[in-house]
Amino acid sequence: MNRRLRGGLALAIVLAAGVPTAARAAEQPCAVLGSSAARCTAGQLADGTPYTFAKPARWNGAVLVDLDFAAGGLTSPLTASLLERGYAVGGTTRTISSWNIARAIDNQAEALGRFEAAFGRARYAIAEGRSMGGMVAAGVAQVYPGRFAAAIPMCGGLGGAVGQWNQKLDTVFTLKTLLFPDAALPVTGIPADVPGTQQQWLTAVASAQSSAAGKARIALAAAIGQLPGWGLTPDGSPTPVPADHDVDGVEQGMYLALAGGPLPYLGQAVSSRRTIEQLAGGNPSWNTGVDYARQLAEAAPEQRNAVRRLYERAGLDLPADLGRLAAAPRVPADPAAVRYLERGIVFTGELRIPVLTVNGTGDQISTVAQQQSYGSLARRTGTESRLRQTYVQTAGHCTYTTGEQQAAIDRMLTRLRTGHWPDTAPRTMNALSAAVDGVAGRYLSFVPPRFNRPYP
Known part of the structure; x- marks a missing residue:
């Protein structure tokens, strides 16, 4: 068994046993952009990493866990949109883990435990994030498939570190x-x-x-x-x-x-x-x-x-x-x-939970060819039915609209509720995106070039 998976299972057992009382933070009202009815919990993980979660009054049972949420997520328009639609949302920061990807992956599982200690068991825990957060979300899908139901890596370096x-x-x-x-x-x-x-x-x-x-x-x-x-x-x-x-x-x-x-x-x-x-x-x-x-x-x-x-x-x-x-x-x-980088995450393509990726065709940091590498691995292992890859015609790193991100998240929730992939074609994604914020979606059909530095 992969040593990252072994370590993840060990931590999952600890989390399932409950979070130490001293580490728990009680829920309390919180100010969230566009919402006055949310309740929040916040604190620090075992390594000192901050975490924050917000839960709406009418919760749909899904919680999104994001590497970077605690660094300003409460004021994000996406957070307001998610809470309005019934999602709980939160996560950590990368301030302590930095490029220690293994620790960042473990922190997402620990943070989920903190959320559930405060608010109860989530029906659908979804690892989600952008940039390094996208890489970490894909890592969570590989290491913690028993704790998380799905992952939505956006603009992540899916060629692996x-x-x-x-x-x-x-x-x-x-x-x-x-x-x-x-x-x-x-x-x-x-x-x-x-x-x-x-x-x-x-x-x-x-x-x-x-x-x-x-x-x-x-x-x-x-x-x-x-x-x-x-x-x-x-x-x-x-x-x-x-x-x-x-x-x-x-x-x-x-x-x-x-x-x-x-x-x-x-x-x-x-x-x-x-x-x-x-x-x-x-x-x-x-x-x-x-x-x-x-x-x-x-x-x-x-x-x-x-x-x-x-x-x-x-x-x-x-x-x-x-x-x-x-x-x-x-x-x-x-x-x-x-x-050291290998211990962070080397993607194997063995998908045990649904994964929906989003990547910009003009992303200069997480180049779009890396998405080809991730998809190729899933095909090699025969688990491509659990993967959907989508592309947005946008320049720059992680430059998505609120609607484009919300559309991807809503499609994943439908996948989890029904057990089947809904339509993720560009026309559908763009219609869903525009319905969120009135801004035209930019999803398109795209075939990325073959990644030229796959590892291993």
């Missing part, structure tokens, strides 16, 4: 090798001055974007890393989705994914890698044996076309640059650091 960070290494390694070989820009071993390092990388890439050669190599790095071909401007506004043949539009989108918008890929690649390296005691990523020419060949067609055309326009030799990448000294991983 090891695969996700290997792919980020590929992108940054390509930029460094082809554009900044002599610059003091770290790929791994991120120094303590994270803001300074982020700014150095962003400034360097912005400078490269001003030349034809820089644009060509930026496009190559982004294609290798499977970044989206559209993004957000610095003020957070989405750029138009470029036509497949619009070389400049596709490249501009890839540049914005790397270095633009409120949460640029390079900024997160620096800050989170620093955190992970500190927790893991070394570098958990490697590119030994990676064939970057093959990765380019498997990139989205419009990105391959953009790279080829931009290289021609700049007068550069694409095969020569791919040869430089092939000949460049590789980055080895620290085996102990890899084991």
Whole structure:
């Protein structure tokens, strides 16, 4: 049996036995955006992690448990929408667990125990969250299928932490090798001055974007890393989705994914890698044996076309640059650091409860190709009937409307009540979304590219 599953079952037994009285917090009235009838419970888990839950006066028996809820969830429009529809909602924060994904997963089960100690047994406990919270929700589905009835991972890194960070290494390694070989820009071993390092990388890439050669190599790095071909401007506004043949539009989108918008890929690649390296005691990523020419060949067609055309326009030799990448000294991983990320979660695809994923096609942090990896594993294990994967045409990380999120949650509740999957086609999802907040839904039919750094 998987050791994460063994540990989860052990904790589940402890939780089922009851929460120590001293750790319980009584329910009490609370102020929630848009609701005056909710009651809340709050406190700290055994490791000091804060938790908060809100339950409506007319509870439908479902509770959503979210990694990040206690960090402002009571003022979220989604929380108001959920409470209005009868859901209880709550969860923890990542302030203590950070990139210790194993602890974050265990904390969701412990938090559910706190909720049930205050309000009684939930009929349907649903792990739900965004970003790292999406990865944790998928981890909860794998580790605690006996405690949770379902999971809704949104914009989560479902390639798993090891695969996700290997792919980020590929992108940054390509930029460094082809554009900044002599610059003091770290790929791994991120120094303590994270803001300074982020700014150095962003400034360097912005400078490269001003030349034809820089644009060509930026496009190559982004294609290798499977970044989206559209993004957000610095003020957070989405750029138009470029036509497949619009070389400049596709490249501009890839540049914005790397270095633009409120949460640029390079900024997160620096800050989170620093955190992970500190927790893991070394570098958990490697590119030994990676064939970057093959990765380019498997990139989205419009990105391959953009790279080829931009290289021609700049007068550069694409095969020569791919040869430089092939000949460049590789980055080895620290085996102990890899084991640290493995202990967090390695997705097996063995789904024992229903899972509904939501991912943006223009997400620069949790790239959409990772959804293909998760779905492929479920098909390999023969449990794909428990999985539905949906896609939203939106740029940026976790940029969903309230209605789009509520639609996914309502579909899952229907699945749990009936035992059968309801319609999750884009037309239906968009109608449900618009009925919530009057904003047109953006669900669409989409087939993600094959994730190029699956692990194991």
